[in-house]
Amino acid sequence: MGTTVKASRAERNDLALERGSVERVGGHSARGVAWTLAGQWGLQVFRTASIVVLARLLTPDDYGLMSMAWVITGFIATVGSLGLSEAMVQRDRVTHAQASTLFWLNLALGVVLTLLVAAAAPVVAWFYGRPELVGITLALSVTFFLGSLTVQHQALLLRGLNFRTLAIRNFVGGLAEIAVSIVAALLGAGYWSLVAGQLARALLTIVILWGSVDWRPSRPRRGAGVRSLVSFGGGISTFRILDYASKNADNLVIGKFLGGDALGLYSRGYGLLMAPLQQIHGPVANVVRPTMAALFKEPDRYRRYYLGALSGLCFLVAPVVVVLAVLADQVVLVLLGPQWLASAEVFRWLSVAGLLQVVGFTNGWLYATSGRSWAWARWALISRPVLIASFFVGLPWGIDGVAIAYAVSQLILTPIGIARAGKGTPVSLRDVLRTSVRPAVVAAVCGGVAASTGMLVPDASGLVQLVVRGGAAGLAGVLLVVLWPRARREVLGLYHSVRHR
Secondary structure (H helix, E strand, O other): OHHHHHHHHHHHHHHHOOOOOOOOHHHHHHHHHHHHHHHHHHHHHHHHHHHHHHHHHOOHHHHHHHHHHHHHHHHHHOOOOOOHHHHHHHOOOOOHHHHHHHHHHHHHHHHHHHHHHHHHHHHHHHHHOOOHHHHHHHHHHHHHHHHHOOHHHHHHHHHOOOHHHHHHHHHHHHHHHHHHHHHHHHOOOOOHHHHHHHHHHHHHHHHHHHHHOOOOOOOOOOOOOOHHHHHHHHHHHHHHHHHHHHHHHHHHHHHHHOOHHHHHHHHHHHHHHHHHHHHHHHHHHHHHHHHHHHHOOOHHHHHHHHHHHHHHHHHHHHHHHHHHHHOHHHHHHHHOOHHHHHHHHHHHHHHHHHHHHHHHOOHHHHHHHOOOHHHHHHHHHHHHHHHHHHHHHHHHHHHHHHHHHHHHHHHHHHHHHHHHHHOOOOOOHHHHHHHHHHHHHHHHHHHHHHHHHHHHOOOOOHHHHHHHHHHHHHHHHHHHHHHOHHHHHHHHOHHHHHOOO
């Protein structure tokens, strides 16, 4: 009886390691996109509601404190998986011994990072001159250990193209974070409500992933053949560290030199625009990357799939970002309240960077799925110091200056980054530019309509202006796509592009 149980468990472990069928990858991907976007859009509704509620329960300084802590803990978190989940997704074949060894490597690293962040808590508080950061940093340190328990299970779901479970995990975990944060804030917990939400999400993620993946690690083995996986993951981690440093150096600079209130205003303006973009890109990337990795040996399908996914992102995001930038004052007034109105200009300038990042986000798909993780890291060594330097250039003009400098640097770096990412793949800079033209035109028309319809409701409330002007812009975008044959064909062809047919 004991032998039967062991054999059954071994069979389940081997099955969990299989990659999704290349022949069926189109169907997997189409369903994955549907599940991912449905879950993300549903969660975004609740996130938007939580922004409205928490902005009235918490202060800019509460958010500023959390942003100060996140700069440090988030930077260390980029090392947390060593890029090993991407290595497992990209590799054609992974053995149970390799997966188990990687699991224990991640767990050991999670313990080390937890202790490291806990020990650094007094230093973080001293750097910012805010003693409250000792407790915040200590509490957040636990998330490194909790997160290390789920890295391999998430990678196995991605490898198996099991997007439905990942979408459910993201939705339920995000909902738990929102609910716990709001309840704690209502009870008067202040900034601790944001900490509690983070911990709740990490704990629930463990329960969902371990319950969803029928794989359990065995003892680590020497000679399991993980060196190449670790090397590939090292390139991914190097890029992430440099990328995180550049994306959070603005928080570090503002928090240090302009204070908690300024950082709170900046981070809310940033969060209103950039965080939703990242939340859309992250789940979509979870679908796109494993699918592209499975298709890499078929260049034509690989190229068509990438350009179809890029086109979908541009049509989905670009018009919305442009309209939100035009209506920035109304967005901030309605969602956050009048006390946050100073963040509207930050929001508007960051929208420029957001538009460019819609395309720039996809560079990682090309690097990771073509196995060029260290080429990705080398690009980061060039581009990220430029981004960081731009924050110091804009600092004398306050938070608006930092946002403007960030937008300008993205404008310079994005086309160069696309050209470098396409090397070694069937995708060229010309392909990307051609794919982006029609979504850009639709976005420009939507923005023009949103701006020009302000004269229809000049004295209306912020909410009425959002509804009227945003609605008119949306209607104009739909009509343009319907009446423009090439745009219409491209939008209708997205589903078939995703299915590679």
